[in-house]
Amino acid sequence: MATCAARRALTVGSRWWSRSLTGARWPRPLCAAAGAGAFSPAATTTTRRHLSSRNRPEGKVLETVGVFEVPKQNGKYETGQLFLHSIFGYRGVVLFPWQARLYDRDVASAAPEKAENPAGHGSKEVKGKTHTYYQVLIDARDCPHISQRSQTEAVTFLANHDDSRALYAIPGLDYVSHEDILPYTSTDQVPIQHELFERFLLYDQTKAPPFVARETLRAWQEKNHPWLELSDVHRETTENIRVTVIPFYMGMREAQNSHVYWWRYCIRLENLDSDVVQLRERHWRIFSLSGTLETVRGRGVVGREPVLSKEQPAFQYSSHVSLQASSGHMWGTFRFERPDGSHFDVRIPPFSLESNKDEKTPPSGLHWPRRGGRQASRVSWSNGCASPEHDSAKHPDHKCRNLAEEQL
Numbered sequence: 001m002a003t004c005a006a007r008r009a010l011t012v013g014s015r016w017w018s019r020s021l022t023g024a025r026w027p028r029p030l031c032a033a034a035g036a037g038a039f040s041p042a043a044t045t046t047t048r049r050h051l052s053s054r055n056r057p058e059g060k061v062l063e064t065v066g067v068f069e070v071p072k073q074n075g076k077y078e079t080g081q082l083f084l085h086s087i088f089g090y091r092g093v094v095l096f097p098w099q100a101r102l103y104d105r106d107v108a109s110a111a112p113e114k115a116e117n118p119a120g121h122g123s124k125e126v127k128g129k130t131h132t133y134y135q136v137l138i139d140a141r142d143c144p145h146i147s148q149r150s151q152t153e154a155v156t157f158l159a160n161h162d163d164s165r166a167l168y169a170i171p172g173l174d175y176v177s178h179e180d181i182l183p184y185t186s187t188d189q190v191p192i193q194h195e196l197f198e199r200f201l202l203y204d205q206t207k208a209p210p211f212v213a214r215e216t217l218r219a220w221q222e223k224n225h226p227w228l229e230l231s232d233v234h235r236e237t238t239e240n241i242r243v244t245v246i247p248f249y250m251g252m253r254e255a256q257n258s259h260v261y262w263w264r265y266c267i268r269l270e271n272l273d274s275d276v277v278q279l280r281e282r283h284w285r286i287f288s289l290s291g292t293l294e295t296v297r298g299r300g301v302v303g304r305e306p307v308l309s310k311e312q313p314a315f316q317y318s319s320h321v322s323l324q325a326s327s328g329h330m331w332g333t334f335r336f337e338r339p340d341g342s343h344f345d346v347r348i349p350p351f352s353l354e355s356n357k358d359e360k361t362p363p364s365g366l367h368w369p370r371r372g373g374r375q376a377s378r379v380s381w382s383n384g385c386a387s388p389e390h391d392s393a394k395h396p397d398h399k400c401r402n403l404a405e406e407q408l
Contacts, residue, residue, distance in 0.1 A: 065091075066186035076132055077181055080201055080211030082191055083136075084182040087270075087314045088150050090142035092176070093192045093211065095135045095200060096221055098230040100246075101128035105236040105349050133230050134181065135221075137194045138172040149306075150174075154318035156264055157227055158251045167320075172196075175230055175246065175266065185209065227251065236349035240273035241308070241336060245351050250320075252355065260322050261355050267301070267348075268316040269334070271308035278307045279315070280343070281335040289325035301334075321353070328353040 066082065077083070081094040103126045143152040155173040159166035172194050189203045200217035204210055221228070227250060234245045250262040271277060284296040299305065306315035321330065331350035337343050 065188075066184040066191065069183040069185060071181065071183060072178075076178070077134065077183060078209060079213045079217075080207070080209040081181070082184050082186055082209065082211075083176075084184060085176060086180045086182050088146050088316070090146050091139035091192060092136040092174070093194075093197065093201065094181075095137060095217060096213075098133045098135065098175070100131050100133050100230050100233050102131035102233045102235065103128045103349070105234075106242075128232070131233060132178040133233070134176050134178070135228065135230075136174050136176050137192060137196060137200075138174055140172055140193045140195075143172060149312060149314065150316040151302075151318055154264075154266060154316075155228075156250070156318070156320070157224075158253065158262055170196075232351065234349040234351045236347050237272065238346040239344055240271065240275075241277065241334075241346040242268075242270040242272055243334070243346060243348050244268040244270070245349055247330075247351050247353060249353075249355050252326075258324055259326075260324055261326055261353075262320060262322045263353050264318055264320045265330070265351070266316065266318045268314060269306070269308060269346075271310075271313045274310045276307060276309045276339055277336045279305055279334055280337045282332065283335070283345075284330060284332040284348075286321065286323075286328060286330050288323045288328040290323070296332075323353065326355045 068084075076097050077094050079094060079096055083092055083094065084090070085092060105126050138146075138152055146152065152174075153169040153171050155175075156167045156169045159168060190197065200214055200220070201211040202214050204212050227248070230246060230248070232247065236243055244267070246266045248264050248266075250264055252259050252261050254260070269279065279300060282296075282298055282301055284294075286294040286296070288294075302317045302319060304315075304317075308315060329350055329352055330348075332348045333345040334348060335343055335345050
C-alpha cells in the first residue's frame with residue numbers, strides 16, 4: 001500500500017480524501033480507498049506523513065489509481081484530461097472547454113453604489129473578464145459520495161416534443177472552473193466509469209492525454225451547443241461566503257396560447273472562513289421584460305438547508321425559472337445562521353436572463369441507443385412545482401426531481 005500524505009483531510013458527503021499539494025514534487029502518485037471514492041496525493045520524501053486510523057477510511061485499503069500532474073497556471077486542459085475536482089473531490093474527464101465572461105463583483109472597479117433597480121441591488125459597475133470552464137463527465141463511482149454537496153443530475157434540457165412539462169437530465173455531466181482542476185494521468189484505458197466515456201472518447205496511447213474525441217462527441221457538442229453553452233458567470237462574496245451563479249437559456253415553449261421562456265441556473269456557495277454556518281432562507285427578486293417584479297421568500301434551497309464548514313466548505317445546486325417574456329433579471333440574498341443563533345444575509349449577484357439563441361434548433365442528441373444502464377433521465381414537474389401553469393418565477397429553487405428512466 002502506498003504511503004499517502006494527509007495535510008488536510010476533507011469529507012465530501014460520505015467520502016474521504018486528503019491532499020498535500022503545496023510545495024510538493026511533481027508528478028505524484030494519486031491514491032484511492034478502493035470502493036470508497038477516496039483520494040490523496042502520495043507523499044514525497046519531503047512531505048511524507050503516515051495515515052492514522054483517525055483519518056483513514058475504516059476497512060479501506062489505499063490503492064494507486066494514477067499520478068498527479070502539475071496544474072496549469074496558463075493555457076487550457078485538452079479533451080481527455082483526467083482530473084480530481086479540488087472542491088468536491090470526484091474523479092472526472094474533460095470533454096471540451098468553454099470561454100466564459102466572469103463578472104466578479106469582488107474585484108469590480110470602485111464606483112458609487114446606485115439605488116436598487118430592475119437589474120440588481122445597489123449595483124456597481126462590473127467588467128467581465130475571460131475565464132475558462134470545462135464540460136466534464138463525473139465518474140459514476142463517486143456520484144453517491146458527492147450527492148449531498150453537489151447535484152449529479154444538474155444539467156437539464158427541455159423535452160423536444162409536445163410535453164412542455166418535461167425536462168431531461170444527463171447524469172454525471174458538470175461544468176468545472178479551470179482552477180478546480182487537479183490533473184492526473186492513469187495507465188487504465190477506461191479510468192472513468194461513465195456510460196458516455198467510451199462513446200465520446202477513444203484511447204490513443206500516442207497522444208497526451210491518451211484520450212481523443214470521437215466523432216460522436218464532436219457531433220453532440222455541435223448539435224447541443226446553444227443549450228450547453230456557458231457564457232456568463234457572476235460572483236460575489238459577503239462575509240466570507242462566496243456565491244457563484246451561472247445562468248443557461250433552455251428554450252421557449254408554447255403554453256395556453258402564450259410563450260414561456262425557460263432558464264436553468266447553477267449556484268455554488270462557498271465558505272471561505274473556518275466558522276460553521278448554515279443556510280436557512282432564500283430571498284429572490286425576479287424582474288421580467290414584461291414589467292413584472294416578483295418577490296419570493298422560502299426556506300433553504302432545493303429542499304435543503306446545507307451546512308458549510310471547514311471540512312465541507314461548498315454546496316452546489318441547479319434550479320429553473322420561467323418567464324412569459326424573452327428576458328429578465330434575478331438577484332437576491334441568502335440568509336445564513338451562525339452557531340450562536342445570529343443571522344446574516346449574503347448577496348446573490350444580479351444576473352441576466354437572456355434568450356438570444358436560435359429557437360429553430362431544439363435540444364437534440366439524447367436519443368442514441370442505450371447499452372444497458374441509464375442514458376438520460378426524465379424530470380417531471382409535479383406537485384405544484386415549476387411549470388407553465390405555475391410560473392416558476394414565483395418558486396425558484398423549488399425543484400421536483402421525480403426521475404423516471406426513459407429510453408430516448
